[in-house]
Amino acid sequence: MTLIDHPVDAKATAQVETMTMAAALNRALADAMAADESVLMFGEDVGALGGVFRITDGLTARFGEKRCFDTPLAESGIMGFAVGLAMNGMRPVVEMQFDAFAYPAFEQVVSHVAKLGNRTRGAVRMPMVIRVPFGGGIGGVEHHCDSSEAYYAHTPGLTVVCPATPQDAYSMLRAAIESPDPVVFLEPKKLYWSKGPVDTSVREPLGVARTVRDGSDVTVISYGSSVQIALDAAAVAESEGRGVRVVDVRTLTPCDDDTIFAAVRATGRAIVVAEAAGFASVASELVARIQENCFSHLEAPVLRVTGFDVPFAPPKLEKYYLPDVDRVLDAIDRLGWES
Amino acid sequence: MTLIDHPVDAKATAQVETMTMAAALNRALADAMAADESVLMFGEDVGALGGVFRITDGLTARFGEKRCFDTPLAESGIMGFAVGLAMNGMRPVVEMQFDAFAYPAFEQVVSHVAKLGNRTRGAVRMPMVIRVPFGGGIGGVEHHCDSSEAYYAHTPGLTVVCPATPQDAYSMLRAAIESPDPVVFLEPKKLYWSKGPVDTSVREPLGVARTVRDGSDVTVISYGSSVQIALDAAAVAESEGRGVRVVDVRTLTPCDDDTIFAAVRATGRAIVVAEAAGFASVASELVARIQENCFSHLEAPVLRVTGFDVPFAPPKLEKYYLPDVDRVLDAIDRLGWES
Amino acid sequence: MSTSLDHAQALLPRETPVRLIDQNGAAFADDTYALPSAERLVAAYGALVNGRRLNDQCSALVRQGRMAVYPSSHGQEACQVAASLVLGENDWLFPTYRDTVAIVNRGVTPEEALVLLRGDWHSGYDPHRTRVAPQATPLATQLLHAVGLAHAATLRGEDTVVMALCGDGATSEGDFHEALNFAAVFMVPVVFFVQNNEFAISVPLAKQTHAPSLAHKAVGYGMPGQRVDGNDVAAVMAVLTEAVDRARAGGGPSLVEAHTYRMQAHTNADDDTRYRERDEVKAWVERDPLTRMRAYLSTAGLLSADDEEALAAEAETMASDLRDALNREVEVDPEDLFKYVYADRPAHLQRQWSQLQDELARSDAWASGADAETSGTHGSAQGNNGTKELAS
Amino acid sequence: MSTSLDHAQALLPRETPVRLIDQNGAAFADDTYALPSAERLVAAYGALVNGRRLNDQCSALVRQGRMAVYPSSHGQEACQVAASLVLGENDWLFPTYRDTVAIVNRGVTPEEALVLLRGDWHSGYDPHRTRVAPQATPLATQLLHAVGLAHAATLRGEDTVVMALCGDGATSEGDFHEALNFAAVFMVPVVFFVQNNEFAISVPLAKQTHAPSLAHKAVGYGMPGQRVDGNDVAAVMAVLTEAVDRARAGGGPSLVEAHTYRMQAHTNADDDTRYRERDEVKAWVERDPLTRMRAYLSTAGLLSADDEEALAAEAETMASDLRDALNREVEVDPEDLFKYVYADRPAHLQRQWSQLQDELARSDAWASGADAETSGTHGSAQGNNGTKELAS
């Protein structure tokens, strides 16, 4: 196994606790706000209610209404307000209540959040975090399950990240808040209540993929809630005698090419798994750059297992829409093993 | 040459005239409005002024203020208003003044324009056209040169098209207006003043790529203003003894896989050229689906020549940013010819 | 831009909301707004009883797990009922997720209305049949659709009026602003009806706006604004009727704010004890729109005990039909995912559907006991991994 | 939400715009707004002369091809000058593309200001040095940034006030609405200053809004609105000063609408003969903000012929320095494309820059006469295809 060891911050006392991803995110926010007065958390229902997913639970009580607060119900407003705060010494963290409710803020994100640093030759930077509960698998109705990462990942100037474990949720949110650049922090809703160990002393830079499982026959590359599907498929494939390496890209952009390419070169075969509709997606990009850079190592085309190119399914049809273990296994089977 | 013959509408008298793409678009709008009373054209400055690019020139004078009109300055407003009109028997055509000024309408586009037909099981359809002057090459300042096609192409439910010639500008805009589905009609600003013959009797369905030039060694796939770059590169490459097939995809989504795959299978090598930043772009998608479907025919990786992953350049740096003939030729050279 | 500035005064709402019947059921005269006819008030009361029953039945169905979520308009039924009763047959209604009672009152069946919240599909009725737009989730976006739809009717010379609903929270969205502005500039026959129920999920009105009232926003668009007691169905009907009549007569749009209260949590998934006092909620019980109307009608001799019983029975029938309907398992068809994205299914969606069909066929084969080796290319894998779910 | 409704009246603007000096230069007394001091008025006049010269010089530079485009504020200089003169050193200004005169008046050098319009880079100054945000192109978006920046200052206990500029057209955007609402809810020290110049490119105000005035929109947010004659620099200064003082004292935001006129086309790329009558433009010549101020100051003995000459000479120096500056070719560095996208350049951008460097090196080699075969892998191709351009 080439699991990346989490580098430990020597000064902090190691504190490992088992918690949900939701709790890990909450802890990361609290720790970041305690560590740095300029960190502000705001959005819709993040105050007294603690957010519809309770990620901001207790922050207003602990840090006061000036540090964690509700805004009027207007996402472009929230985003533009954050831009101004970031211009003036603050580190705003905003919550978009659900993926599809971030769209009203799209102009602010694309035309300002992503570009202000570039526009001013770095005289102004945008140290802000846009938290987006995203994706499906929770039986949510329309507009509550979009996988919107491609819109952000295509936009130069943004850092787009997505944790798959409570540990990464904690460490990556801390890193995102400390980043001098704007970070779109995608929180897979489906994983909010999944549990795992969290060591709050672990700090890691963004931009580094994680090899979650080793294997020499095929690499499955994914992120967010698809990582578990990749791991489950890997377990089955192993029982059939195929060694599957699983890479969690974690940072969608800027992308850790080194880790990904090394894995694919070593295995000669690759699958990309992601829940978003496949067309012009982050999965397309991963496939494109892998074949551009690892072509001579490939025994078979790099295949994708993604959402269909249709609007996200209503709850009762979700199971047909979402990538699952069988679909990943089917894709592995199609990797030209006979040759 | 496998140039697709333009099917002629027998009833109409063939009328071939040389005109600019801008004039062809204007003609298409006028002819569509004359043919169908439910076609409305509106947006910012499209009335008396005729649009900042004069695409709507004369339409208000000819069809009256109720058919072609200025709206308040609000893109989400324009888009949402169009949705309501389309729900109620009209065929709205809206102009977004420039690519980046369509972003305020993003929520309306993604959450409604693209999804209302699906939401209502087809009981409501969205026969509307979103005209977006897009892309660079005109020395425009920030926000006036974005290539925003990936945002739309990734969104299921939209048809995204982009003409590269005055003829296609005419025929495709007519087809877009007649489509029962919403069409994002991308107008390459750089080509507005380029001239070519236009036969107004030509009608063609959307969704069909065009093979612009034949060649057997490598296929260059592109759209919009990159088609001419591909053709220029092909001419040079031919002088070096390499036969370059050039495919203009025209409809970005739904994509004409048959034409594209046939070309790549025949040539064994392919390059995708597009001006947009490459990451998670339409170019990524084309590369991904080609290698997924033509892998065994590929002699070399499918390479991309795209804009860099940076915000669009200011006018004086534009020449460094934009794909050009040399970059395409460089990419062709890298297609593993030695093997 | 209107040139007469003194006009501004005429656009401002009253300092206190219009009320025609007080909390005890006593009617009083108003200079501008006449009490609706006895017939209309009796009809309204029937709809209130039915609406309340529908709200409470739906909440019960959620508790019983027959439905995932229900945003109840319990306490807001006067607004729900008035919004639909004041419309003519050719008029349109643009509702939100909370306006199930209004759309049912307009002719959408409860079962169709609940397709969204049951998770069967994104919307369950044909908007053109009842002239009710799909219930909108993205806040304030539907207001623009309402304006466009109304404008299309005007262009054809039809006298359609459109009632566009939204909540207090939604007034903060940019689309609210753009919709009102478009409506005023194009003089479109739309009535914007804001149900100010004091909360946007957990956020109280004081954090939403600093305006004297939401109806004051109207003057910024050059349209009349009015405030009304949202728990007085007579007043809501009177104020909305005036607005609808003006719109139909070519007088353009208006903005009406109803002052009401969300008696229950935002949805059953919400925990309102986190952000409001029980006493605050209790204080609104005595302002219940049903109690008030019943008192008025009884005193006026317009509602007998028999009438009440009949209404209750009718509502009970509706509720029990609904329970039955929701107890029937609905067949969902995975092909629906691909059917409606475009008018004609494009090749790539046909391919994706074929892939899914192939998966389903293999998992059916597996589920029906066929040899695992023939049911899929990855053999044993299928047996281990949730293919049962696909077969359901 | 403010509870006292009578407050609404206090928020409404006057029926006619505030004016302190009429078109002939005669001052008159106002109950609320005092005439600024002679010293301030003289300073304002100097800035007007300079601003006019800057506008006209820039238009000339565009005609001469030294600059691609210039959105002139010719005729709006009173607004430009007042918007910056009323601010203190620690205050901030959020300008649009049309507000070059305002930002130069605030300390951005003309050369820095014109970097955008020359096409060298997207913005040419350090916002923190002069406390001037980059000139905004996407309409109304900057108003929200202004609110956020002001709020940050308030949180730290600083008494910064922010002046946020936009045009009449921009008031239709959703972001205008959201910015005013946020500012009012958080009681943020921002003055929203709308230069209503009657046009948004070709679209006249009547197609933009049906409101009695743009300042009437203020009441919908619970903030005071005021209208002012935008060609009377004394009145604009007085009204803005009052708004700035209130904001600084913790009284929250306000909305000021200046009535002025865009004397020239939207930019030089625009053809305004398509959408407005010459007579309409001519009618505004006599309302020129400079003429009026000169008349007042001369009559009041505050401006001698010598003073005038000195001001003209100063402006001429500025203009000729600017001409010189724009005649100097600016070196642009292609590496800039990659330098500022992120604080630290990521690997993929380093690779892309290396690719470009390689291309440039090869084309340099070709341009300097080296054997074409060694200058690139595709040999003759380079010679035929625009590598000269790359080498420039």
Ligand SMILES: Cc1ncc(C[n+]2csc(CCOP(=O)(O)OP(=O)(O)O)c2C)c(N)n1
């Ligand atoms: C654009 C958008 N942002 C956020 C949400 C999430 N959301 C759903 S309902 C709601 C509160 C709406 O409050 P209000 O408009 O007052 O209506 P009410 O629920 O009280 O009827 C929120 C924030 C949404 N649906 N759409």
Ligand SMILES: Cc1ncc(C[n+]2csc(CCOP(=O)(O)OP(=O)(O)O)c2C)c(N)n1
């Ligand atoms: C979001 C957005 N939409 C469209 C444009 C294109 N545009 C630039 S200026 C302008 C008119 C603006 O009018 P106004 O706000 O009155 O300002 P003025 O130019 O008169 O100073 C338009 C439509 C833009 N810059 N941003």
Ligand SMILES: [Mg+2]
């Ligand atoms: Mg509410």
Ligand SMILES: [Mg+2]
């Ligand atoms: Mg203007």
